[in-house]
Amino acid sequence: MELTDSVWEIIKTNSNVLDGKVWYGVKSTKIFCKPSCPSRIPNKSNVLLFTNPDDPVKCGFRPCKRCQPINEVVSDEIWVAEINHILENYYDQNLTLAELAILAHGSISHLRHVYQSKTGISPSEKLMQIRMDKARILLLNSNRSISNIGNDVGIPNNSYFIKIFKKIYGITPHQYRAKRPN
Structure with a gap:
């Protein structure tokens, strides 16, 4: 049609x-x-x-979890998989919990509760994991500046990007990049 x-x-x-x-x-x-x-x-x-x-x-x-187009309730597992799909595809944007709830067709509080109960982490923590993993790959496979990589993964504040990266990996992005094989 x-x-x-x-x-x-x-x-x-x-x-x-x-x-x-x-x-x-x-x-x-x-x-x-x-x-x-x-x-x-x-x-x-x-x-x-x-x-x-x-x-x-x-x-x-x-x-859709909201309108239930086939009159069946969407399981929480399927919804969490969809939330993960959205996080993987929108990680580079300013993705707030409110925006994620809109994209996943659910309420903020229900999304946060279901996601945390099924995965053991919050949607925000998962988003940061995805961003840091993408940043790590970019650091190893490109010559883009640290600030550009931070921006590319949805963290435009360079200081914050470096701080979070160091917290997760124990070294700065610059130090991480220096370890890559030539």
Whole structure:
């Protein structure tokens, strides 16, 4: 089905006119919803339409936790996997817990609670792990400046980037880079 202006308007206004007839998937989050879903309006270029609720699942999308487009509750395990997917794809942005909750289609407090109970760490801690791992890879495989690498992984404050890196790895980014084989 084609994303016409009239269908897009239904999604933008959260109308229930097409509920049960059309589902939309968001490519950037791999979540699919009913047109009436009250979650944040996605970028139109990231939207795929489906006329059968089984098709988005076959394409790797998971049902929205908020609107439950196939009238099934999404398990916490699947939701945590989706949160991890979002963290892996948005680590380089200013990703607050509020923004993460919007992208994962859940509330802030529920997201924090479920994530912590299933993983043993907070979403913020996981985000920092991802950022530091990406920074470590960039330090070993590029000649970008330390401040540029910090910025590339979503930590534009160079002092803070160095402080966190040293806390996790026990040495500064400069010292870490110096250890790489030539």
